[in-house]
Amino acid sequence: MALVSVGFCAVFANQIRVQVTQRDDIFKKADTIGRMMQSETLFARRGNILASDGRLIAASASRFRLGIDPGKSAMSPALVHELSVASGIPASELLDFVSRKRTSADFDTLLDATQAAEVERIRIRHSADHVWTRPAKEREYPLREYMAPILGFVENGGGRTGVEKWMDEALKGREGSLLGMKDGGGRFLPWLMRKTNSRPALDGEDIVLTIDADLQVVAMDSIVRQTTDHRGDHGVAVVMDVKTGDVLALASAPTYDPEDPSRAFADFASGKRSTPEINPAVSLMFEPGSTFKLFTVALGLESGVIRPNETVVCSGTKQFSVKTMQCAGDHAPKAHGQVGVELCIAASCNIAAATWGVRIGFDRFHQVVERLGLLEKQGLPLSPEARGILTRDRGNPVIQMANVGFGQSITATPVGLASAFTCFANDGYRVAPRIIDEVSGVKQPEAKKTQVFLKETANEVLKMTHAVVQSPQGTGYSLRIPGYTLAGKTGTAQKRDAKTGLVRSGMYISWFVGYFPAENPRAVILVMVDNPKSGTYYGGSVAGPVYRDIVQFLIRKWKVHPDRPMEAVNASQ
Amino acid sequence: MDRSMNTDVRPMDKTLTILIAIAAFLGCVVILAAGYPQAVAKGESVFFADWRKHVIFLLGAVWVYFWVARFSMDFLKVIAKPAFYLTFIGLILVFIPPFGVKINEAWRWISVFGFTIQPSEFMKAAVILYLASVLSAPVLRSLPRPRDWVQTVDRRIIPFLQKSWPYVVVFIALVLIEREPDLGTSLMVGAAAFGVLLFSRIPTKVLLTCLGVGVLIALIIIMSGFERYRFERFIKHGDRWNPAVAKDIGFQPTHSELAMATGGATGVGVGKGRSKYIMPAATTDFIYTTAVEELGFFGSVSILVVLGAISLRLIMQAATIEDPFRRMIVGAVGWWIGVQSVLNMLMAGAALPTVGIPLPFFSYGGSSLFALAVTMGIAQAAIRGRVAQEAKRAVSRHRRGHRRTRLSRA
Numbered sequence: 011m012a013l014v015s016v017g018f019c020a021v022f023a024n025q026i027r028v029q030v031t032q033r034d035d036i037f038k039k040a041d042t043i044g045r046m047m048q049s050e051t052l053f054a055r056r057g058n059i060l061a062s063d064g065r066l067i068a069a070s071a072s073r074f075r076l077g078i079d080p081g082k083s084a085m086s087p088a089l090v091h092e093l094s095v096a097s098g099i100p101a102s103e104l105l106d107f108v109s110r111k112r113t114s115a116d117f118d119t120l121l122d123a124t125q126a127a128e129v130e131r132i133r134i135r136h137s138a139d140h141v142w143t144r145p146a147k148e149r150e151y152p153l154r155e156y157m158a159p160i161l162g163f164v165e166n167g168g169g170r171t172g173v174e175k176w177m178d179e180a181l182k183g184r185e186g187s188l189l190g191m192k193d194g195g196g197r198f199l200p201w202l203m204r205k206t207n208s209r210p211a212l213d214g215e216d217i218v219l220t221i222d223a224d225l226q227v228v229a230m231d232s233i234v235r236q237t238t239d240h241r242g243d244h245g246v247a248v249v250m251d252v253k254t255g256d257v258l259a260l261a262s263a264p265t266y267d268p269e270d271p272s273r274a275f276a277d278f279a280s281g282k283r284s285t286p287e288i289n290p291a292v293s294l295m296f297e298p299g300s301t302f303k304l305f306t307v308a309l310g311l312e313s314g315v316i317r318p319n320e321t322v323v324c325s326g327t328k329q330f331s332v333k334t335m336q337c338a339g340d341h342a343p344k345a346h347g348q349v350g351v352e353l354c355i356a357a358s359c360n361i362a363a364a365t366w367g368v369r370i371g372f373d374r375f376h377q378v379v380e381r382l383g384l385l386e387k388q389g390l391p392l393s394p395e396a397r398g399i400l401t402r403d404r405g406n407p408v409i410q411m412a413n414v415g416f417g418q419s420i421t422a423t424p425v426g427l428a429s430a431f432t433c434f435a436n437d438g439y440r441v442a443p444r445i446i447d448e449v450s451g452v453k454q455p456e457a458k459k460t461q462v463f464l465k466e467t468a469n470e471v472l473k474m475t476h477a478v479v480q481s482p483q484g485t486g487y488s489l490r491i492p493g494y495t496l497a498g499k500t501g502t503a504q505k506r507d508a509k510t511g512l513v514r515s516g517m518y519i520s521w522f523v524g525y526f527p528a529e530n531p532r533a534v535i536l537v538m539v540d541n542p543k544s545g546t547y548y549g550g551s552v553a554g555p556v557y558r559d560i561v562q563f564l565i566r567k568w569k570v571h572p573d574r575p576m577e578a579v580n581a582s583q
Numbered sequence: 584m585d586r587s588m589n590t591d592v593r594p595m596d597k598t599l600t601i602l603i604a605i606a607a608f609l610g611c612v613v614i615l616a617a618g619y620p621q622a623v624a625k626g627e628s629v630f631f632a633d634w635r636k637h638v639i640f641l642l643g644a645v646w647v648y649f650w651v652a653r654f655s656m657d658f659l660k661v662i663a664k665p666a667f668y669l670t671f672i673g674l675i676l677v678f679i680p681p682f683g684v685k686i687n688e689a690w691r692w693i694s695v696f697g698f699t700i701q702p703s704e705f706m707k708a709a710v711i712l713y714l715a716s717v718l719s720a721p722v723l724r725s726l727p728r729p730r731d732w733v734q735t736v737d738r739r740i741i742p743f744l745q746k747s748w749p750y751v752v753v754f755i756a757l758v759l760i761e762r763e764p765d766l767g768t769s770l771m772v773g774a775a776a777f778g779v780l781l782f783s784r785i786p787t788k789v790l791l792t793c794l795g796v797g798v799l800i801a802l803i804i805i806m807s808g809f810e811r812y813r814f815e816r817f818i819k820h821g822d823r824w825n826p827a828v829a830k831d832i833g834f835q836p837t838h839s840e841l842a843m844a845t846g847g848a849t850g851v852g853v854g855k856g857r858s859k860y861i862m863p864a865a866t867t868d869f870i871y872t873t874a875v876e877e878l879g880f881f882g883s884v885s886i887l888v889v890l891g892a893i894s895l896r897l898i899m900q901a902a903t904i905e906d907p908f909r910r911m912i913v914g915a916v917g918w919w920i921g922v923q924s925v926l927n928m929l930m931a932g933a934a935l936p937t938v939g940i941p942l943p944f945f946s947y948g949g950s951s952l953f954a955l956a957v958t959m960g961i962a963q964a965a966i967r968g969r970v971a972q973e974a975k976r977a978v979s980r981h982r983r984g985h986r987r988t989r990l991s992r993a
Contacts, residue, residue, distance in 0.1 A: 011895065011898045011899070011902070013918075013921075014891075014894050014895060014898060014917070014918060014921035014922070015891075015895065017921055017922065017924075017925035018887060018890075018891040018894075018921070018924075018925060020925065020929065020934070021887055021924075021925050021928040021929055021932070022883075022884070022887060024929055024932040024934040025843070025875065025880070025883040025884075025887070025928075025932060027932075027934075028840055028843040028844055028875075028932050028933070029843055029844065029846060029847050029848060029875065029879065029880065029883065030847070030848060032844070033844045033847055036840055036841055036844040037841075037844060037845075039824040039837075040824075040837070040841045040844075042824075042826070043824065043826045043829045043830075043837075045829075045837070045838070045841055137830060191857055193620070193857065193860030193861055194860055194861035194862075199857055199860060201855050202855075202857060
C-alpha cells in the first residue's frame with residue numbers, strides 16, 4: 011500500500027516537473043530541435059504577361075522535378091514506394107537510380123503542382139532531407155524569340171532583362187510565410203498558427219502589353235530577315251499607334267530563345283552579337299539621317315525660315331563653312347536642281363535641308379528636339395534607356411546646323427524617334443510611347459501628348475511624305491503597294507566610329523519611317539537597320555521592305571480599302 | 584472449522600464499482616478526444632470505428648464484470664488452474680500461424696471466430712488466480728528426514744519440484760510474452776504475479792529473492808542489447824532531447840513531455856492538443872499525454888486520483904480480508920493496477936524510458952478491456968467471498984444443526 015502510494019506520488023511529482031517547474035526548459039529544448047514554431051515559405055505565382063489581343067506571352071510554369079541525393083542517406087522501401095505512387099515514376103526506376111548513382115540528380119519526369127505537394131508531404135513525413143522537388147522551368151514563353159526583345163527572361167526567380175526585369179516588382183508578387191506548429195504529416199494545425207507572423211503570398215500581377223502578338227510576329231520575321239540578309243549589327247522595327255502612343259510592335263534583331271538564353275550569351279561573349287540584356291530600340295542611340303528632314307522642313311515652314319514656294323538650287327555639292335556637303339548619288343554626288351520643300355523630302359536633298367538647317371539655327375532646333383522628347387528617356391520598361399543628344403558645337407555652328415538639317419550630329423533612340431514622328435500624323439502633337447496597357451486589370455495612364463507643330467504644318471509635311479513612295483522621283487518608289495497610298499521618309503545616315511566619334515566611310519544606318527494609312531494615319535512605323543554590310547545600305551532598300559511587310563499585314567488586319575487605282579508596279583524590289 | 588467454509592461473506596463493493604465506472608467513462612471520452620484526428624486523417628468519421636468498437640466492447644465488459652463478480656470462491660478455485668493453462672496455451676498459439684496473427688512485426692494475437700484476442704492481457708488475471716489458488720492451498724506438512732536416496736527423491740526433491748513448479752511455469756509464461764515481443768505486458772504479468780506474493784504473507788526473504796531475480800532478469804533482457812531499440816531506449820533516455828535521438832527513439836517521450844509542458848497547469852483546451860496529431864500511440868500507451876495537454880492539472884490529477892483510488896481501495900480491502908485466497912486476489916489486483924498506472928504515467932511523463940505499457944481503463948484495446956473486466960470482476964468476487972450453493976447450504980445446515988443443538992442444550 012505504501013509502495014503504491016509512493017508510486018502515485020511520484021507520478022504527481024513528475025507531472026509537477028513537466029507541467030510547471032521544467033516547463034520552459036522543455037520548451038527551450040523542443041525549440042532547438044525544431045519541435046515548436048516552424049515556418050514555411052509560401053511562394054507567390056509570378057504574374058503572367060499578355061499581349062493586347064489576350065494571348066499569353068509569358069506564363070508561370072508550374073512543373074516540377076523530383077530530385078534525390080542517394081549518397082546522403084539510405085532510402086527505405088516504404089519511402090521509395092510512396093514517392094513512386096506520388097510522382098508516377100516507376101519504383102523500379104527509383105530503386106535503380108538509388109542503387110547505381112552516387113551523385114544527386116533530378117528526374118526528367120515533370121510533376122504537376124499536386125504531385126509536387128504530395129512528394130513534399132512524403133518528404134516531411136519521412137524526414138527525408140535527401141529528397142526534394144524543384145521547379146523544372148521557371149517561365150514559359152509561347153512566342154519564344156518573337157517576344158524575347160520585349161519580355162526578356164527570368165533567371166533564378168527574378169527578371170534578368172526586358173519587361174521581366176523592369177516590371178519585376180509587380181510581376182514577382184510577394185512571398186508569404188506561415189509560422190506555427192505542425193502535425194505529424196507536416197501540416198500546420200490551424201489553432202496553433204502564429205497569425206501575426208504569418209501572411210499569405212501575394213501572387214504577382216498580370217501585365218497586359220500594348221503589343222499586338224500577330225503584328226509582332228510579322229515585324230520580327232521581317233526585321234530579322236532584313237538584318238540577316240544585309241548583315242546588319244542591329245535591326246529595329248517599331249509600330250506605334252499615332253493617337254494613343256501604344257507600341258503595337260517592337261521588333262528587334264538579333265533575338266534569342268528566352269527559354270534557353272545561354273547560347274545568346276555565349277555569342278555575346280565571343281563578340282558575335284551585342285548583349286541580349288539590351289534592346290537596341292531603347293538602349294542605343296543612332297543618328298536619324300534623312301528621316302530628320304521632315305522636322306527640318308516642318309520647323310522651317312512654321313518659323314517662316316522657308317518662304318512659301320522657296321527653292322534652293324542643288325548642284326550635288328555645296329560648301330558650308332569649311333566643309334563640303336553633298337547629295338548622295340550612285341557614283342557621283344547627285345544634283346537635284348531646283349529643290350522645293352516637296353522635292354527635298356521626296357528626293358531627300360541634303361543641300362536644301364542643310365541650307366535650311368543653318369538658317370533655322372541651333373536654338374530653334376534644340377527647342378523643337380526637346381519638345382519632340384528626343385532628349386529624354388521614353389519610359390519604356392524594356393532595358394536601360396538612352397536619351398538622344400543634341401549639344402551646341404561651339405567650334406563651327408554652321409557645319410553643325412548643316413549636319414543637323416539632314417539628321418547628322420544628333421542622336422536619338424529608335425523608340426524616341428518613332429514617338430517624335432507621331433506629330434505629323436496627330437495634328438502636330440507628339441505622343442509618348444506606351445507599352446504597358448494594364449497591370450492586374452488596371453489601365454495604365456494615357457500617354458503624354460505635347461504639341462510640337464501647328465496642325466496645318468503637320469498635315470502639310472505628312473502630305474509631302476506621300477511623294478517619297480508614290481512619286482517616281484521618290485527614294486522609296488520601289489516600295490509601292492498596288493491600290494494603296496503609302497507615306498514615309500527614307501534615311502541613310504553615316505555611322506560614326508564608336509571610339510573616335512568621326513564619321514566612317516562605308517558604315518551606314520538605314521532608316522525608314524512611314525505612316526499607314528497615308529490619309530489619317532493610324533500607325534507610325536519606324537524601321538532601322540544598323541550597319542548593313544551587304545553593299546546595299548539605302549534606307550529605301552534595306553529598311554523600306556520591312557515597312558512594306560508591316561503595311562501589308564496591317565491592310566489585312568485592319569481591313570483597309572484601297573484608296574487609289576491599281577497601277578502596275580514595275581520595280582520588283 | 585473447515586477452511587473452505589468461508590463465513591466472511593460481504594456485499595459487493597459499490598464504491599469500487601463507482602470508481603471503475605468513472606474510470607471507464609473518462610476512458611471513453613479521452614480515447615475519443617485523442618483518437619479522432621488520426622482517424623479523420625484516414626477518412627473516418629469523428630466517432631471513428633475503433634471508438635465505436637470500444638463503446639460496444641465496454642457494454643460487453645460491464646456485463647462480464649457483473650457476471651464474474653458473482654462467481655463463488657469455490658468456483659474460482661476450481662477454474663484457477665484450467666484458466667491459467669488455457670491462457671498459457673494461448674500464449675503458445677500466438678506463434679503458430681493458423682491461430683497466431685502477426686501484426687506490426689509482433690506475434691501477440693490469436694484469431695478466433697474473426698476476433699483477434701491477445702492472450703497475454705488475460706494472463707494477468709490468470710496468473711493472479713492461479714498463484715493465489717496455489718499459495719492458498721493447504722501447506723504440505725514437513726516430511727520426516729529421508730534415510731536413503733529413494734526417500735530423498737520422495738520426501739525432498741519431488742516436494743521441492745512440486746512447490747516450485749508454479750513459479751517455473753509463470754516464468755515460462757513471462758518469457759513467452761517477452762518473446763512476442765511484448766516486454767511491457769511481460770513486466771506487468773510479472774508485477775501481477777509479484778503482487779500475489781506480496782499479499783501471500785510468505786517470508787520477506789522469499790519475496791525479496793523473487794523480486795531480485797525478476798529485476799535482474801528484466802535488466803539482463805534490456806541491457807543485453809538483444810533487442811537493440813530497447814537497449815537504446817534505456818541508455819539514451821537521459822539524452823532524449825539530443826536532435827538525433829529525439830528524431831528516433833526519443834520521438835515519443837520528447838513529444839509527450841513537450842505536450843504535457845504545453846498543457847501546463849491549465850491545459851490548452853479540449854480538442855486543441857497537438858500531440859495526438861503526431862504521436863503513433865495516442866490512444867494507447869500515450870493516452871495520458873493528450874489528457875494532460877488538453878486539460879492541464881485537471882487532466883493529470885483526475886486520472887491519477889481515479890486510478891490511485893481504485894488501486895488503493897483494492898489494497899485496503901485486501902488488508903481486511905483474512906482468507907488468503909481472497910486477500911491475495913484483491914491485493915494483487917490492486918497492486919497490479921497501481922504499478923501499471925504509475926509506470927504508464929511515468930513513461931508518458933518521460934520520467935522513465937518507454938516500454939509499451941497501457942494505462943488501465945484509459946488505453947484503447949479490446950483484449951485489455953475484457954481482461955480488465957474479468958480481473959475487476961474476480962477482485963469484486965473475491966471481496967464478496969461468496970460460497971457455492973452447496974457449500975452455502977452445507978453452512979446453513981451446519982449452523983442450523985449447531986443452533987438446534989444449542990437450543991436443545993438450552
